[in-house]
Amino acid sequence: MLVSLLLLCAPLPLQQEPDLGGAVRQLFADKCVQCHHPDSDSKKAKREFDQAWDLRAVASEWGDNLDPEMALLVEIAEDRSMPPEDSDFLPVTEAEAQLLIDWAMASTPMPADGNPFVDLEMAVRYLPQVESEALAPVEKSLWQRILILLGHIHAPIIHFPVAFLLIASLLRLGFLRTGKEACLQLEVFCLWIGAPTAVLAAGLGWLNAANSGAGGQELFLHRWIGVSVAAISVLLLILHKRMRRKKWYSLLLFALAIAIGGGAHLGGEMVFGEGYMQL
Secondary structure, three states: OHHHHHHHHOOOOOOOOOOHHHHHHHHHHHHOOOOOOOOOOOHHHHHHOOOOOEHHHHHHHHOOOOOHHHOHHHHHHHHOOOOOOOOOOOOOOHHHHHHHHHHHHOOOOOOOOOOOEOOHHHHHHHHHHHHHHHHOOOOOOHHHHHHHHHHHOHHHHOHHHHHHHHHHHHHHHHHHHHOOHHHHHHHHHHHHHHHHHHHHHHHHHHHHHHHHOOOOHHHHHHHHHHHHHHHHHHHHHHHHHHHOOOHHHHHHHHHHHHHHHHHHHHHHHHHHOOOOOOO
């Protein structure tokens, strides 16, 4: 009887709250950090977010403590768009997606043990660099900012030569099939727009690469194809009046269209990541 009374009067043990931060840290270790880090082979993952080794960076980039429902992490979890379908990792399960949503809605708490690092080795490697960049940002001069702005114009400008030079190639096909002079007149009109804008786009592309720190084989091929397209388009424009009916002129125009396609594909892979055209 006494024992029963003591048990009834004894304080109930406190119920521990779930360690959302610790669970999310493990989830990021399993399915995120292998791609989202500065040395990742996935260019798209590295460009979009390269600090998945640090939950503090994840919370800052993908969370929203003022309005958690609007957090990017909630959107990703609801769509279950990560990892992508072509990834080597299994997709996020419904329970894991709910875990991410709960973590975001709880204002992204850190793990109970106080360790926010998903991968300690990466933290040792990358944390000093991240902190030094945050503490000592490099102040750019006005001229440097102007050059960077001009380089960024490469992306919208490049659509003009791509469109008009490809249309010129299609008009050449129309001329070879129908023999109509109107096709040649429209063709030279397209060259008058395509050739100068190709030169401008190639120059701005080199400027953009110089100020972005980009590199690699894809960039090398992309910009030299761009220079070749600009040079050939100018040559075709100059020779159009005298040589437009020559067979080699048609072949050169078709080769130009193929080069544009190859250069555009390389540019797309640099921006959107490898395999962006795969179905």
